[in-house]
Amino acid sequence: MAERSEALERWRQRLREAANAPERDADMLALSEELALWLFEASVREATPQEKARGARLAAMVDDRQSRAFTFEVTDQAFRSSDADRVADQVRALIGRHGVPGSLGSAERLMLHAFEHASGVTPGLSTALFRRYLRRETAEVVAPAEEPALTERLRALSDAGVQVNLNRLGESVLGRRHARERFDLYRKDLERPDVHCVSIKLSALDPHLDVLALDRSVEALSALLRPLFVTARAHPFVAPDGRSTPKRVYFDMESYDDLALVVGALQATLSDATLRDCHAGIALQAYLPESFALQRELTQWSAARVAEGAAPLRIRIVKGANLAMERVLAARSGHAQPTYRTKAAVDASFLRMVRFATEPPHAAAVHVGVATHNVFDVAYAAVLRAARGAEHAVGFEMLYGMNESLARAVQRLTGDLLIYLPVVSTRELDAAIAYLVRRFDENTGEQHYLRRSFAMVPDDAAWTQERERFAQSVALSERTDDLPPTFRTQDRRALPPPRSPAAAFANEPDTDWTVARHRAWIGEALARWHDLAPARVPVVVAGEAIERSEAGERPGVDPSRPGFDSYRTVLADWAHIDRALDVATQGRRAWEARGVEARAEVLSKVAQGLRERRADLIGCMVRDGARVVREADAEVSEAIDFAEYYPRSFAAMLDALAGGPGEGLVPRARGVVAVLPPWNFPLAIPAGGTLAALMAGNAVVLKPAPETTWVAWELAKVLWDAGVPPEALSFVPCAEEPTGARLLRDERLDAVVLTGASTTARWLRALRPELPVFAETGGKNAMIVTAMADRDLAIDAVMRSAFSHAGQKCSAASQLVCEAEVYDDRGFMDRLRDAAASLPTGSAWDLSTRVPPLIRPPDGPLERALTSLETGERWLLEPRRDADNPCLVTPAIRADVAPGSASHRVELFGPVLSVLRARDLDDALRIANGTDYGLTAGLCSLDLREHARFEEAMEAGNLYINRSTVGAIVRRQPFGGRKASSFGPGAKAGGPNYVAQLVRWSEGETAAGGAKHAEPGRVQPLGALAASVRTSLNALLGWLGDLDARSSLSKSAASYAWWWERYFMREHDPSMVLGERNVFRYRPREVVHAWAGVDSAALDIARVIIAAKTCRVRLELAHAPRAPLRFPALASVESVSAGELHVALAERRVKTLLVLGRETPALRAEAASGGVWYDATPPHPDGRVELLRYLREQSVCAELHRYGHLPDTAAEPPEGL
Structure with a gap:
């Protein structure tokens, strides 16, 4: 013991001597490395048996993926349910999935094996004992909030000579009543005499803070924070010997999005002259490049306050605890990751901030807490503060329960240690999971110092590597001239270059509202649109704006301003509609003849036009559709995505047909398409329907929703300006009756794209049964x-x-x-x-x-x-x-x-x-x-x-x-439903097949926009077909007499099989977003109905049977009395009579009806009345096209992360700091 005391005193003396020596970087580095070695050896030597055992467990766990997964999941899930049977079942399932972790001690492994067998018999007792074990384990890093346990824990820490920063964990604050309860807790904590400071999470005071509404949020926060500072001033910390010191309110930093809010709230609150003598602190995260600039700004601000007699600000310098979540959020939004990309850069930033803080002029204005468990960082800060005489201004901060033996060594050396103490009530232990996740990642992160420290010994490879990393970081920290001010460089005032149609698709990011210039940008747009004089929205046919009509006008309103006459819409009369249909009928051929690539170039220009007019489109949606800014902004992004994605998805479909049996299939536009969008997504949905129809080569008659006509007009202007011919797009706001109904009954109209109510879709089908209706309808x-x-x-x-x-x-x-x-x-x-x-x-x-x-x-x-x-x-x-x-x-x-x-x-x-x-x-x-x-x-x-x-x-x-x-x-x-939520073939908006449903596939060598490809065919060897398909194919080949037909059927069967096994039966996630599983998949329909008439081609019948068999779909094949359907070998085909089909239609058991041969108007009308998709196109020879008729599309989106932590099965753990 005496030897240890002597070593401690020698180091104190060496640090005192550093204050009188010239400051040389090489000497400082060498001294820091020596001190780091002493601190590390002291922490190892003085660790208790319990601490050593825990370190050994963690050392074993970091290299055991299954152990990591089990430990994380059982901690996350064991406290979710109050039902003992349910918890026992869940833990058994986790043991079954991951096994009993080998990294646990023998007693813990025995306990888990016993739980696995006993919990099914005695779930109540087993679960209670298991939860008690987990609480004991988590109590090592999270203290209980109940009394007297909390008071005892605080007293123990005080007796050890450390100060305490109390941090309340608990359920997420989602409402104002809960926020008031958390406020009261903070106030009571500040009233305690045994607490030095309290950490405040601003999101716990107001659950609806928003950087977009920065000024209002800061004002609201300041009103809440002032009484907390008054309470802190009135209740100083009182030491056991009776001495008192001022109490500090610490502002915790949460996500990057809250950076401006936290700093703004701090400055706004402390600008109150009555709070000049209050003590405040703020955490700054070194992994953000903005933090160094903010440190300098806050130092200058605090210096001015100190000059007026205020208390110095304290900055807690941390490397950052939310890296994993920041990565996930950035990947989801498409914004740049806000943090430095490498550990070396983060370490250098951390040391740069420490160097700045220890400079004498800065130390007089701002005190800092160096928050780290890395012995090299601690040593460097200790040397710097001694050399620069800044001991009064530089302290050390550590997390409760993390590397406690090092904390004791630092406390003895420096006499200045603040412990960050998280507390949570036993009933809310599941709410501590987010904190535990961050600690788990710190302990197991691939490059994190703590992970390596568990098994590290001086001068081994791990120690040497950490020392070299430290030296590199010190060198990098000296550079200040070329630091990036931020990684968030999005600028809505500076238009990005157009994206080449040949470039891969990438989703358009929404506006990054953390960028201050964007808040100014949208403020200007809103002011302009709010005060804009009432507009007049015309009918537009063949490029001519028509501002007078026999049908009159319709007022447009701003739902946020009752009684305000926002605009007037000219309503098209029948003469305008008649002309629009004539123009579209004549103009569509020229538009289709331009070809796929030319149309894609126009849509690319549409995307650029939408980018240019983002601010005005947002303003228009706020005024016309009562869309809040964030959601209006997202609509612009979605509209851009449609313009960029549909050309690429359609080109991919054409490429898929290359070289296979469908090589001769060419897409031909349906003709004139009416697009009937809703008002609830006034920009994105009309854009999606219109752009898809145009990409397919159709001419469009856009009939906007009456409630949001102005937005649709702004969209139409973007399209025309981008090069969509006036003949290919008419804009015809009109009354539903009689003009709208007459439009939809007109035979010049070839299809309708509708988004609206299911009743509207059924009305359309009944209005004109032969008209294809592609409808996305409602949902419950x-x-x-x-x-x-x-x-x-x-x-x-x-x-x-x-x-x-x-x-x-x-x-x-x-x-x-x-x-x-x-x-x-x-x-x-x-x-x-x-x-x-x-x-x-x-x-x-x-x-x-x-x-x-x-x-x-x-x-x-x-x-x-x-x-x-x-x-x-x-x-x-x-x-x-x-x-x-x-x-x-x-x-x-x-x-x-x-x-x-x-x-x-x-x-x-x-x-x-x-x-x-x-x-x-x-x-x-x-x-x-x-x-x-x-x-x-x-x-x-x-x-x-x-x-x-x-x-x-x-x-x-x-x-x-x-x-x-x-x-x-x-x-x-991709978006779209089933049952009464969808009418038509069911291709999802924003999905790979949406444009393709708006063409007719015909057989021929080439067509406008389609060129014959010469790539290898996509076919499955016939011998590899599924047994049931092979049986049916052999029987059908025997049934078909024509050799050409038999050859065609064989090729189709091979193509169907290839596409089924290589594409349709697989799950697809082309976006691969970190932290998400976004699966697009095809699910077989329960049953497909088909009708064969007397003129049905035998090859068509055979193809339908093989396609259904390939997709594992039950096929009900109805036929006319004299239809050619004698094939007893195909007993597995469910053959029904015409009468049975009529009954099924009447009972609405039919969803899809494939008609082979000549169309039957009566059957079509009957199908239309029941909302059935009536498809009379001949079966396609290529599986990529044909199998879509037997399948339903489905999108599955699942969060994979927990507070940024990814399961080991999904990705490697995020890089630690």
């Missing part, structure tokens, strides 16, 4: 929450899904189906209600609004849903109507909703959420599937088995797991 979408959900994440996902755009998205989740345990969880329901009640509701012009006005005052089913309850229901949250704006309604939540009720079945299109109780996941799936719709559905659960069950059983076109059901992105999550 469900979010399912099971007992294994992260319930905070679930509430956040529900808020986004149910109430964004006031619930007026067809993808919105209007029903919440909770497993019984969740439904009966009063805390969950209280937080759900609080979150919804706290959503900022107001004008779309207000940047802080989350729930904007409805497009029109509620009426019909929506008004009833907002004003009355069905039998047995109750209001969990009753809505309020704004007294001044009839369009403005706050969110509503109906509880105790019964399956089968109107609340469960009827689409409402408003801010109404119905909550239903389910026994278990299977019951929840039954309830969610119990509507006519099948558009989107969500699941919140951490159980991978429940994910698989949901993906298999949920009848919806877009499935989402552990995220919201809204916000589909082109290619990443």
